[in-house]
Amino acid sequence: MTNQIHLKSVNLHYASAAFKERSLKSMIASMATLRGARKKVVDIHALKDVSLDIGPGERVGLLGHNGAGKSTFLKMVAGLYPISSGERVVKGTVRSLFDLSLGFEPDATxxxxxxxxxxxxxxxxxxxxxxxxxxxxxxxxxxxxxxxxxxxxxxxxxxxxxxxxxxxxxxxxxxxxxxxxxxxxxxxxxxxxxxxxxxxxEILLLASHDFVTLQSICARGIVFHRGQIIFDGDIRGAVSSYNRANGIAV
Structure with a gap:
């Protein structure tokens, strides 16, 4: 089996309530503040029509400001976040290095x-x-x-x-x-x-704001902006695209 990542027209939505209420206590507090006023919950379109193919041997850097969609993209590829629509095919054993506190039982050694x-x-x-x-x-x-x-x-x-x-x-x-x-x-x-x-x-996806590291490890760069891919190509071109999208003079 050839290791690969294939995505076609992938969309991913979050319920906005998942962001606004981090605990039962905060939810109760917000409800008291609203005094019974009804609040409309609007889904957040976190990834928008994402299509790409990544094959064996590729080292891909993910660029974008905080909230642009990089981490959501990685967790979607890892299978932690279900997609809302589109096609997601990931072939190969996935190892992810994020959410390091996941799976710890505080009372266990x-x-x-x-x-x-x-x-x-x-x-x-x-x-x-x-x-x-x-x-x-x-x-x-x-x-x-x-x-x-x-x-x-x-x-x-x-x-x-x-x-x-x-x-x-x-x-x-x-x-x-x-x-x-x-x-x-x-x-x-x-x-x-x-x-x-x-x-x-076989395949590396690295999300980082450290452009020196990205350019030393990765040959391909993908730039995210508001949940969309705005650039997919050479890593140096990706850095330039990121700078332009964020109004950074070089």
Whole structure:
């Protein structure tokens, strides 16, 4: 099977309520403020008529201002967000590096969470046990691996999540921005591991505002603006297109 991403006229909508109310408490507060006034919920058209094909060997950079649709696009490709219409075909094992806190059980230990997160990634318990010590060593959190996750600092949680998520590569690698994962020593290890995953992946999609990194890794660039693709071509041309769309003089 040839690894590929094929999208034809893909549209994706969000219910606006999903953005406005982050918790039950905030929802109740807003309802009290409105004092019974009815508020119309309008869907947000997050991706608009997206069509493209990405094949083996391609390294694709995704550009766009915050809210332009890059992260939504990656999560749609990963299968986390269902499309509203169009055609989505993704062939190959997908590994994504975003939402690193997903799958952690606060009351369980770090060691137990290695297993839980592995299951969420579609990996077997036997396999996760086989790489457990490697993950523990890479995360570098010492004896805390046997403490509940809720006792960890934010940095420790990210380091463990990063170690688990990158322990296994995939045919299609999805990366969303650079990950802040702790001290300089760990960041050096993290960068080396990411570059190794990039090297081994058949297809790479990298969303970033770091144009230097994009141009050093990617040959193709796709620019998003208000949920639409406004440029798809050479990475240098993509950077120029982004600058023009955002009124940036070069």
């Amino acid at each position: 770090g060691r137990e969470n290695i297993l839980y997160r592995g299951l969420l990634l579609g990996l077997s318990p036997k396999f996760m046990r086989s790489i457990e010590e490697e993950v523990v060593a890479f995360a570098g959190i010492g004896e805390f691996i046997d403490y509940p996750i809720k006792t960890y600092s934010a940095g420790m949680q990210v380091r463990l999540a990063f170690a688990i998520s990158t322990a296994v590569g995939g045919d299609i690698l999805l990366l969303d921005e650079v990950i802040g994962a702790g001290d300089a020593n760990f960041m050096g290890k993290a960068r080396e591991r990411i570059l190794d995953l990039v090297e081994r992946a």
